[in-house]
Amino acid sequence: MIFKNLQLNIDVEDHFFNTLYPLRIKKLSECHWTPVEVAKLAADYLVDKPNCKVLDIGSGAGKFCLIGAASTKGRFYGVEQREGLVKLSQRIAIMHNLKDV
Numbered sequence: 001m002i003f004k005n006l007q008l009n010i011d012v013e014d015h016f017f018n019t020l021y022p023l024r025i026k027k028l029s030e031c032h033w034t035p036v037e038v039a040k041l042a043a044d045y046l047v048d049k050p051n052c053k054v055l056d057i058g059s060g061a062g063k064f065c066l067i068g069a070a071s072t073k074g075r076f077y078g079v080e081q082r083e084g085l086v087k088l089s090q091r092i093a094i095m096h097n098l099k100d101v
Helices: 002-007 014-020 023-032 036-046 063-071 083-095
Strands: 053-057 075-079
Parallel strands (some): 053 075
């Protein structure tokens, strides 16, 4: 439902998006990760044509890439050194059938 709403340009609040993450990540979200509204605006700005590639260096739990892939026609790539965060974001993308991330 979260990603469907993003695809339909329906606002998703951060606390609702954060239900995708385990508690330890939720606790870090407000301090460390971009709010949904800002991520959507940035993704819209960066993706100026279909299949435009966007690289997020230090992607953390993948929030920006997940939001961008769901709300634009771009392809989002995240680079993160913490393997646990990479695997978490990959699981979320697979679980929610997000292709361009």
